[in-house]
Each structure stands twice: as structure tokens, then as C-alpha cells.
Amino acid sequence: xxxxxxxxxxxxxxxxxxxxxxxxxxxxxxxxxxxxxxxxxxxxxxxxxxxxxxxxxxxxxxxxxxxxxxxxxxxxxxxxxxxxxxxxxxxxxxxxxxxxxxxxxxxxxxxxxxxxxxxxxxxxxxxxxxxxxxxxxxxxxxxxxxxxxxxxxxxxxxxxxxxxxxxxxxxxxxxxxxxxxxxxxxxxxxxxxxxxxxxxxxxxxxxxxxxxxxxxxxxxxxxxxxxxxxxxxxxxxxxxxxxxxxxxxxxxxxxxxxxxxxxxxxxxxxxxxxxxxxxxxxxxxxxxxxxxxxxxxxxxxxxxxxxxxxxxxxxxxxxxxxxxxxxxxxxxxxxxxxxxxxxxxxxxxxxxxxxxxxxxxxxxxxxxxxxxxxx
Amino acid sequence: xxxxxxxxxxxxxxxxxxxxxxxxxxxxxxxxxxxxxxxxxxxxxxxxxxxxxxxxxxxxxxxxxxxxxxxxxxxxxxxxxxxxxxxxxxxxxxxxxxxxxxxxxxxxxxxxxxxxxxxxxxxxxxxxxxxxxxxxxxxxxxxxxxxxxxxxxxxx
Numbered sequence: 001x002x003x004x005x006x007x008x009x010x011x012x013x014x015x016x017x018x019x020x021x022x023x024x025x026x027x028x029x030x031x032x033x034x035x036x037x038x039x040x041x042x043x044x045x046x047x048x049x050x051x052x053x054x055x056x057x058x059x060x061x062x063x064x065x066x067x068x069x070x071x072x073x074x075x076x077x078x079x080x081x082x083x084x085x086x087x088x089x090x091x092x093x094x095x096x097x098x099x100x101x102x103x104x105x106x107x108x109x110x111x112x113x114x115x116x117x118x119x120x121x122x123x124x125x126x127x128x129x130x131x132x133x134x135x136x137x138x139x140x141x142x143x144x145x146x147x148x149x150x151x152x153x154x155x156x157x158x159x160x161x162x163x164x165x166x167x168x169x170x171x172x173x174x175x176x177x178x179x180x181x182x183x184x185x186x187x188x189x190x191x192x193x194x195x196x197x198x199x200x201x202x203x204x205x206x207x208x209x210x211x212x213x214x215x216x217x218x219x220x221x222x223x224x225x226x227x228x229x230x231x232x233x234x235x236x237x238x239x240x241x242x243x244x245x246x247x248x249x250x251x252x253x254x255x256x257x258x259x260x261x262x263x264x265x266x267x268x269x270x271x272x273x274x275x276x277x278x279x280x281x282x283x284x285x286x287x288x289x290x291x292x293x294x295x296x297x298x299x300x301x302x303x304x305x306x307x308x309x310x311x312x313x314x315x316x317x318x319x320x321x322x323x324x325x326x327x328x329x330x331x332x333x334x335x336x337x338x339x340x341x342x343x344x345x346x347x348x349x350x351x352x353x354x355x356x357x358x359x360x361x362x363x364x365x366x367x368x369x370x371x372x373x374x375x
Numbered sequence: 376x377x378x379x380x381x382x383x384x385x386x387x388x389x390x391x392x393x394x395x396x397x398x399x400x401x402x403x404x405x406x407x408x409x410x411x412x413x414x415x416x417x418x419x420x421x422x423x424x425x426x427x428x429x430x431x432x433x434x435x436x437x438x439x440x441x442x443x444x445x446x447x448x449x450x451x452x453x454x455x456x457x458x459x460x461x462x463x464x465x466x467x468x469x470x471x472x473x474x475x476x477x478x479x480x481x482x483x484x485x486x487x488x489x490x491x492x493x494x495x496x497x498x499x500x501x502x503x504x505x506x507x508x509x510x511x512x513x514x515x516x517x518x519x520x521x522x523x524x525x526x527x528x529x530x531x
Binding site (some may be wrong): 018020021022026027028029030031032033051154155183190191192193194195319320321322323324325326356357359360361363364365368369370371373374 | 394395396397399408412415416419420421422453456457460480482483484485486487488490491492493496497499500502503505506507508509511512513514515519521522523524525526527528529530531
């Protein structure tokens with residue numbers, strides 16, 4: 001959650017939040033000259049990225065390396081909250097099989113903790129951030145959580161349920177999407193207004209962002225964040241702990257400064273003090289002349305997401321139904337094979353999807369011109 | 376803008392805009408400024424458009440008209456443009472990147488320029504920047520006007 005860069009204030013710092021398309025340089029379409037439009041943005045849902053390029057890191061400026069064959073894309077945002085500001089809230093609970101001590105799909109490294117240890121924290125987080133969804137009976141491939149009312153289906157979203165593959169199957173399901181967009185208010189955070197422009201920032205607070213990131217921030221208990229800084233240790237959150245000071249380095253003051261405490265409830269601990277958690281974090285040590293700290297656990301126990309696969313289909317016959325708004329949510333086809341064990345030669349994941357009406361763009365790609373096209 | 380020489384491409388682009396989306400009870404694409412967007416897209420190579428597109432289209436239309444397309448009667452222009460689309464204007468309007476399914480085509484740019492303009496988005500269609508938080512499905516009625524917000528962003 002903590003990322004370099006400034007804090008973004010609701011109603012102040014979201015540059016394009018309420019911009020109309022005619023107020024945007026390219027009307028919200030991809031700008032060929034903006035490298036960010038060619039980098040991370042194409043991986044974001046088309047509607048979610050409109051006019052939001054300033055929220056994303058330019059990969060040509062802040063370069064990262066990854067094996068070329070991996071196809072790994074590191075989507076980043078340099079502001080407090082990082083890409084949680086632009087994530088659009090998709091929140092599919094990882095299954096026992098994906099967070100197991102030994103990944104069954106053969107990717108990644110074994111985690112030091114499994115689903116059993118994570119499950120209570122899922123519930124803690126779900127109550128805190130607010131997740132909409134439906135309880136489906138704890139499907140093997142999609143555990144249930146603590147949900148606000150679902151955003152539901154639109155007419156096309158319901159259609160797959162009637163199809164042969166789903167209706168005649170005992171293990172295939174289509175369920176409404178689960179996202180961290182409020183459908184009921186939490187404190188001063190209002191419900192989602194179905195704008196589907198989450199990546200621009202949400203002053204309604206409907207998507208967990210900025211000051212909502214820590215309990216202290218929500219409760220207004222003082223300096224919740226040390227924004228525009230980078231950390232020199234590991235952050236450990238312990239709600240019951242008394243205040244203690246840690247070491248933080250102000251990005252503006254450069255490395256070496258001792259910063260103030262980041263948060264009264266967050267302890268910033270030196271890596272070489274983590275010997276008491278060797279199983280979780282490994283043991284840091286100083287090495288070489290650079291005296292840089294080795295952090296054997298950092299950057300290791302991460303979970304990536306498959307992204308970018310796309311399958312489009314037309315659902316015929318829905319000519320007289322429409323929906324209001326543009327919910328930032330869709331459908332989920334929970335994993336129905338390869339759940340408890342590897343059954344196929346391929347790795348299959350829970351499939352998120354969506355549905356919507358083909359809007360005015362179809363006029364540009366279909367036949368006809370003139371009054372008939374306009375109508 | 377005063378003092379700035381007019382873009383010589385504007386008359387043809389505006390004419391094409393109004394042939395594709397003409398004025399009715401709401402302004403057409405030219406008045407809405409779709410042509411400005413089309414030229415912007417061409418100049419910045421948005422969606423595979425490039426500066427050869429207009430010359431190709433212009434040449435093809437002149438050839439089809441047997442003379443100057445801009446001087447043909449409006450009904451004749453519409454017919455020529457329609458026939459050109461149905462008989463190969465798509466190929467004629469493809470640019471270097473035209474092998475892509477949607478690359479380098481003028482009509483999507485005109486349509487996008489219109490429905491992302493203030494006139495097209497908020498007068499021809501309904502611009503709804505903050506929909507109600509209550510999302511629901513409903514039956515369409517004859518007086519329903521589509522929301523322009525459906526479709527913003529992505530590719531042309």
C-alpha cells in the first residue's frame with residue numbers, strides 16, 4: 001500500500017476525475033506520443049484507463065527488468081496508495097490452490113503461509129475496504145467472503161447462465177464480479193456512482209484509496225502517512241502496539257536522514273531486526289562494502305495476475321433491455337478444474353469478464369452513413 | 376483561430392464529416408468539431424491513421440466522381456462515398472498500419488470525433504458523468520436516448 005510519491009487528496013489532486021472527453025487531449029483515446037499509453041495502460045480495462053495516464057509510471061523513465069519470456073508487466077503509480085489508486089477494485093479471493101505453500105501451477109515460489117493463515121485477514125480487509133459480491137456457497141475455486149450487496153448482472157451477464165455449458169454443468173458457475181467498490185457507505189466513504197473511471201481517482205471514496213488506506217487515516221488520528229518518502233526497512237502493522245518511532249527517509253532530503261515516525265501504529269523495523277521472523281521474512285544481513293541490506297524475503301512472496309487474455313462474444317436477442325450507469329464490475333467464472341490438483345496440461349485460472357452494450361462506436365465500424373447512421 | 380492559416384485539409388474533412396453524420400435536429404459532425412479531431416488523429420497517427428489517408432480518399436473520390444468530388448452535388452457525394460465504402464474505400468483508407476483490423480480508417484475517427492465532442496456527446500446523446508448510484512436494468516422505451524459515456528476510451 002505504501003508507495004513513493006505524494007498523497008493525493010480527494011477533490012483536489014485527481015486531475016481528470018470529472019473531465020469530459022472533449023476536454024481531454026485525445027478525447028480519451030490512446031495518445032501515440034505518450035509512452036504510458038503504450039506501456040501499462042493497454043493492460044488496464046479500456047474504460048478504466050480513459051484520461052488517467054498521469055496516474056501511471058512511465059516505464060521508460062523508471063525502468064524495470066523482467067525475463068522477456070515472462071510477459072510480466074509492472075503497473076505502477078507513484079503516489080501514496082500506489083496502484084491501489086488505479087486498480088479499479090477487482091478483488092477475487094485467491095483460492096487454496098493459488099496461495100498454497102507449494103504453488104500447484106508451477107509458477108512462483110512457495111509461500112511461507114497458506115490460505116488458512118490468510119483467510120481471517122481476508123475478512124478483516126473485506127470489512128475494512130468494502131467489497132461487493134454474492135455468497136455462492138464457498139465454491140472450491142472461489143471462497144466466499146464478507147460482502148456488501150452485489151452490483152449484480154446486467155441482461156447479457158445473465159445470459160451465460162442459461163447457456164448449455166453452464167446450465168447443464170454441476171461445477172461450472174457464473175457469478176457476479178467482486179470488487180472493492182462500495183454499494184453501501186462506510187463512514188464518510190460514499191457508494192459507487194457507476195462512473196467506471198476508477199483509475200482517475202474517486203473523490204466519492206467509493207474505491208479504497210488514499211487516506212482510507214490505514215485505520216488511523218480513516219479515524220483521523222494524526223499523521224497517518226509519511227507520504228513522499230521511501231522506507232528503509234520493513235513495515236509491520238500491529239494494531240495493538242503502542243506508538244514507536246521508526247526510521248524513514250524523506251525522498252526530498254535524500255538517503256541518510258532520519259525521518260519522523262510514519263504512523264503511530266506502524267512500526268518501521270530494520271531488516272536485521274527481523275531475526276525473530278525467519279520463517280516469514282528471512283534474515284537480513286549486511287554484505288560487502290556497500291553495506292546494503294540484503295532482504296531475502298522482499299520481492300519474493302508476491303502473487304502476480306494473469307492479464308490481457310481476451311475473448312469477445314456477441315449475445316444476441318437482448319434488444320429491449322438496458323442498464324443505468326457503468327458499473328466497474330462484471331462477472332466471474334470460478335475455476336472449475338485444476339482446483340485441488342493439476343488435471344490438465346495448462347494452468348487455468350478464475351476468469352473475470354464483463355458485458356455491456358456495444359455503444360456508438362459500432363457506427364464507425366458498420367455500414368452506412370448519413371441520417372440513418374446518426375439515428 | 377485568428378492569424379493562423381486555415382488547414383487546407385479542413386474543407387474536405389468537414390465535408391466527409393457531414394456526409395457521415397449530417398445535421399438534423401442536432402448539428403452535424405462538422406459543426407461539432409469532429410473534423411478537428413480527425414486531423415489531430417491523422418497528425419498524431421492515432422489508431423494507424425497517417426497523412427496518406429486523406430490523399431488516398433480524395434483521389435479515390437475524385438476518380439469516382441469523374442472530376443472534383445467537392446464540386447459534386449451533395450446527394451451525389453453521399454452516393455459516391457457510400458459506394459466507395461462498399462467497394463473498397465476501406466482498402467483505400469488504410470495506411471501503413473492498415474493491415475490491422477481497424478487501423479487507418481476515417482469513418483471510425485469521424486464517428487469518434489462526433490460522439491466525443493460536446494455536441495455529439497451531450498446534445499445528440501445524453502452525457503451522464505455521474506450516474507445514479509442505484510444501478511438497475513430496465514426495459515428500453517422509444518424515447519430512450521443512449522448515453523454517450525458508453526464507449527468512451529479504448530480504441531477508435
